[in-house]
Amino acid sequence: MTLRSTIQGLRASAEVANDEHKVKMRTGEFVELADQLEPLLSKLPDLRIGLAEVRNLDVGLPPGLAQEITLFTAGLRALATELPSVGVDHNLQTTKIQVRSAVAQVAAIESLVADAWHEFRSQQPPPVNRDLVDTLARGGVDVEDIRKELETAQARLLIASTTRIPSLGAVQRFREAIEAIRRCGKRLGEVVDADIAKGIVGSQEPSGVPLAWFTPDRLERLRSLGVIDRFQVHLR
Template structure:
């Protein structure tokens, strides 16, 4: 083997080693970009749905936000398909910038929809006196249907408001749950008026209610409820 052939062989080996190194570097770059793309690709569809939900609320959306969301999602899918086809010598600066831009947009969109949603669902629901419902039930008033509807509505409300961002239909589900709770309050008012309800609650306290509370009008209302015979007079 001549010196020249030896040098040529060494150069060939060096070129192969260099090519292998470049392939490894480029493979690592592809893997990094793909790993950074994956979370945004997975999250953006849910964020787009959340954006369409909060758009139904009385809030100002940034101009073009809905259109931007769709474009970013399409661009990310195109970039994910394009990465494996890039040549080993092709510059990745543009691809890296597109990934950074998508990450920034996704973070901003998440913050916007989550903040808007949490502000909306943090408003207190209609106040319903659970103790009153229990007292009415103990007093013999049939309120089980109201209690069941109230517990169901509160369960739905808890499930909806516990989400960081709304899923599809969440705004309407939230409004339906609030309306159901409000309706329960109205139904309680129809079953028994506030004056009679107060007397029923007080009658279950150790001190009870004074006999003078039982006016003819109140006695008639208790009789209409079918619970008059549940009251007893205690001498002290």
């Protein structure tokens, strides 16, 4: 082998090695960009739904934000489609800037939606004495329908409290749950007034209630509830 052929062989090997290095570098860049794009594309549909939900609330959202997300999503999908066909020698700097900008933009929109939803779902539900419902049930008062409706509504509020971004119909379900709890409180008041409720609750305490509490009017109201037979007199 001559010196010239040896040099040519070394040059060819160097070119191959350089090409392999370029391919490895480009592969790493593709993987990095894909790792950034995929979460964005999977997150955007839920984010669009969440944005539509919080638009039903009295919060100030930038005008045209929904349209902006639609165009933004289309642009990201086009970018993800074009990325695999980019040549080895193509400069990806512009693409990297676009992806970084997209990451920041999605984070800003997500924060806006999440904050609006959190503020809305943090409102306190109407006060309903759950212990009173259970006590009345033990006392023989038929409050099963009220109990079921109350449990369902409270479960819906609990689900809402664990979601960062509202799902489709979440705002309406939350409002319906709040209204259901308010309705339960009203129905509970219609079943038994505060005075009678106090007597029923007190009678289940170890100390009971004084015999003097059982006035003719109260006895009649207990009789109308169908629970008068549950009361007993204990001499001390």
